[in-house]
Amino acid sequence: MRGVVMYAPGDVRVEDVEEPTILAPTDAIIALSATCICGSDLWPYRGADDVDEPFHMGHEYVGIVEEIGDAVRTIEPGQFVVGSFFASDNTCEICRAGYQTSCVNREVLGTTGRAQAQRMRVPLADGTLVATPGIPSDDLVPSLLAASDVLGTGWFGAVAAEAGPGKTVAVVGDGAVGLMAILAAKEPGAERIIAMSRHGSRQRLAREFGATDVVEERGAAGVARIKELTGGLGAHSVVEAVGTQESTMQAIASTRPGGHVGYVGVLHGVELRGDDVFMTHVHLHGGPAPVRRFLPELIDLIWTRKINPGRVFDLELPIDRAAEGYRAMDERTAIKVLLRP
Amino acid sequence: MRGVVMYAPGDVRVEDVEEPTILAPTDAIIALSATCICGSDLWPYRGADDVDEPFHMGHEYVGIVEEIGDAVRTIEPGQFVVGSFFASDNTCEICRAGYQTSCVNREVLGTTGRAQAQRMRVPLADGTLVATPGIPSDDLVPSLLAASDVLGTGWFGAVAAEAGPGKTVAVVGDGAVGLMAILAAKEPGAERIIAMSRHGSRQRLAREFGATDVVEERGAAGVARIKELTGGLGAHSVVEAVGTQESTMQAIASTRPGGHVGYVGVLHGVELRGDDVFMTHVHLHGGPAPVRRFLPELIDLIWTRKINPGRVFDLELPIDRAAEGYRAMDERTAIKVLLRP
Known part of the structure; x- marks a missing residue:
């Protein structure tokens, strides 16, 4: 499958990367409907964070669940889901207080979260992903994608x-x-x-x-x-x-x-x-936004068309042209770039 | 009258100082029933803050109102009052939000507030002082004094x-x-x-x-x-x-x-x-505690003997022995020293 890899500051390439697989029984694999480039991806792109070795970028994602691990209970294949850039169990005392990005079992996806790809593995699927009421119409996808990070x-x-x-x-x-x-x-x-x-x-x-x-x-x-x-x-x-x-x-x-x-x-x-x-x-x-806390409310506001955060994407590109998207965000000719896998 | 003056780090003297007078129509003059030494007085005492010229110490006080300016409306001579170490109008938008120590008209008493004395001038008397329900019995005075700063x-x-x-x-x-x-x-x-x-x-x-x-x-x-x-x-x-x-x-x-x-x-x-x-x-x-916000509640808790914060004073001295008090707090042989004017 195709994925976005950063080799060095300013050097982003789209190439064949390894297919994700279920590693833990709490994982899910999703096929991405859309992903995007984050302002935080520009820190390594601009050399402000180190790039010691090539890494597979991305941590904002929406898509269809393809496969789940044996321990996943609430998420099912075929569902359209939105997730956060930190995986969380959503059951610990910290999560219950609304700080899922400080979950005692959290897994940070972050800059190297492998979401800029056609498929991705999401850890702690039950606590991280929220399913929408159905398969969204195309025009809702950018807003749901925004909920995954930038809106949250x-x-x-x-x-x-x-x-x-x-x-x-x-x-x-x-x-x-x-x-x-x-x-x-x-x-x-x-x-x-x-x-x-x-x-x-x-x-x-x-x-x-x-x-x-x-x-x-x-x-x-x-x-x-x-x-x-x-x-x-x-x-x-x-x-x-x-x-x-x-x-x-x-x-x-x-x-x-x-x-x-x-x-x-x-x-x-x-x-x-x-x-x-x-x-x-x-x-x-x-701090790092506990997006998971807000996802049910945000999905509802988007689904009922009360808010239209997808307007923030002012450039949409096929994933193979991701390098153009990084350049546009770096040069501030685009606010935020949506990538279609 | 007698007052406590710091001449240099470690050099505290009790001497005759100028009597306070009404300077603004919103001022009150109070005769102190008790005052005390604050942990913050130890910063200059220990040389951590500069002592450029001798200054008259003190910012914690309770006492009887002796005289008021023409514009004072709610405070009357003869009342026993507790006040805060920042004078405030208690009517501006910031005061009404509970941040009287950031009052737009605040006057900082602070380390050089002249409360370690027999009498003192309190600016913005209506907004700064709170009268107790009556003249307190002696055993309540330390607790009411504590409310002036350290309890608040x-x-x-x-x-x-x-x-x-x-x-x-x-x-x-x-x-x-x-x-x-x-x-x-x-x-x-x-x-x-x-x-x-x-x-x-x-x-x-x-x-x-x-x-x-x-x-x-x-x-x-x-x-x-x-x-x-x-x-x-x-x-x-x-x-x-x-x-x-x-x-x-x-x-x-x-x-x-x-x-x-x-x-x-x-x-x-x-x-x-x-x-x-x-x-x-x-x-x-x-930040600097907006003690004025809490004074009515604290006075009530003390007056009805639900709390006994005066227990924090473990050394009581006549004001003429203030230097001993500073030494005791500096050496941590006393937690907090009450001075009787």
């Missing part, structure tokens, strides 16, 4: 930031996760949603997803604009969807005392000075 | 850590604030309260305040013990009441994924690595 991650950002009725929510970052966080803040009824973005096409999509204001400034100037828009106090809720030192400090400084920062951008090399954070009185929460 | 701070730590029924709460730090956090965790019904302490007398007081377990180990060994006591997961709620790099990392690592760290130790020179924090899935919240 933006959703967690908004939940961690306690976005809700009467609140002003600011979103730092106009990548796919930031855009999804806007949609996630609109859903529970945030009063005002400020997108921090300086790209026309992303601003338009931000407004389509529910942004009421756009702030183009960054850093201290961006913080000053957020303060101006909020009576000098800062936003109630801020989602950090980038993960750099500047964006993290911008998020914290844009939040009013007692407000909430939800961080879902992987914090690469960020250092928080305790003395500074102490005086801000903000709440900080985030 | 421990209380905020427990609230920020979301201590509550069914939860396991760990407290890092066995100083006065840590001990008060134990009492604060017991009040809403935490199931298990683990005091991290290696001093016999403090362990005894911790148990008296509600600790069910004591862990003597620190750092990685301390974390391992907490994990052992919690089925490998970590505590639901951890209060950080020290403020060093080691204690902060110990608190974060002792918390289970999805759990809450409440930090009330002033984070001196602490650096949090974003990559580490990101993966922990903990909630972080804290």
Whole structure:
């Protein structure tokens, strides 16, 4: 079968890779209907993470179950399923508290999760996969695929930031996760949603997803604009969807005392000075999004066409042209690239 | 009148200082019934904070109102009052959200708040002071004084850590604030309260305040013990009441994924690595405790003798012997020293 392999920064190839097989009785094999390229795949692509040996990329996936291990109880061949980028048992105390990405038995799929392929093995199938009510029509597939990571991650950002009725929510970052966080803040009824973005096409999509204001400034100037828009106090809720030192400090400084920062951008090399954070009185929460917690709700919202997160994919390619997709995301000519296996 | 002045690290003198006067129409002058020495007063005493010029110490106080400014409406001469170490208007949006220490009109009393004296000026009296139901009997005065800072701070730590029924709460730090956090965790019904302490007398007081377990180990060994006591997961709620790099990392690592760290130790020179924090899935919240939020509830609990936080004072001195008090706290022969003006 065909799969996407990264050989070195900037060097992505599509080639014949090994077919997945059931390794543990809790595994499932799915035939992918769609997969995609993640912002986090760009860290090794850009050389910010090491590529010691070629690895098979991908961790976002939807598809049809082909085969299950002997211990799988709730998932059946023929079902259309959505899963998360961390496999979880969904039964341990941590999972039951809603933190499936910290499951005591978790298996990280992550960058090297082998989802950019025609078929893949999903561990802990019962706890990781959620079946849709039936086989979706084609136009729902991109939205269901978004639920597998980018929507679930933006959703967690908004939940961690306690976005809700009467609140002003600011979103730092106009990548796919930031855009999804806007949609996630609109859903529970945030009063005002400020997108921090300086790209026309992303601003338009931000407004389509529910942004009421756009702030183009960054850093201290961006913080000053957020303060101006909020009576000098800062936003109630801020989602950090980038993960750099500047964006993290911008998020914290844009939040009013007692407000909430939800961080879902992987914090690469960020250092928080305790003395500074102490005086801000903000709440900080985030991490790898426990997408599994939100999947039933997200699938329902998509299935009933209340939300259309699939709009975030602005380029679709057959998997054999994956290298083009990486280039487009790296150069920011595409927000997010869907690959058809 | 007599007041406590710090001239240099280790050099505390009691001398005649200027009488306070009404400076703004929102001020009140109170005659102190009791004041005390704070753990934070030890930072300059030990040379960790600069002492550029002699300053008049103190920020914890209870007493009788002697005089009020023309704009004061709710506080009257003759009332016994408890106040906080940050003055606040208690009417701005931030105060109404419960973050009076970030009030838009706040005035920081802090280390140089002039409360270690016979009389003091309290700014923003209406928003800062809370009157007790009457003049308290002598035995209630230490507990009411504790409410002014150390109890309110421990209380905020427990609230920020979301201590509550069914939860396991760990407290890092066995100083006065840590001990008060134990009492604060017991009040809403935490199931298990683990005091991290290696001093016999403090362990005894911790148990008296509600600790069910004591862990003597620190750092990685301390974390391992907490994990052992919690089925490998970590505590639901951890209060950080020290403020060093080691204690902060110990608190974060002792918390289970999805759990809450409440930090009330002033984070001196602490650096949090974003990559580490990101993966922990903990909630972080804290800062200078908005004691004013809790004062009505705390006064009621003390007045009705449901809690006895005054037990934390294990040395009482006339104010003229304040230097002895500083020495005792520095050498940890006393937990907290009450001064009688």
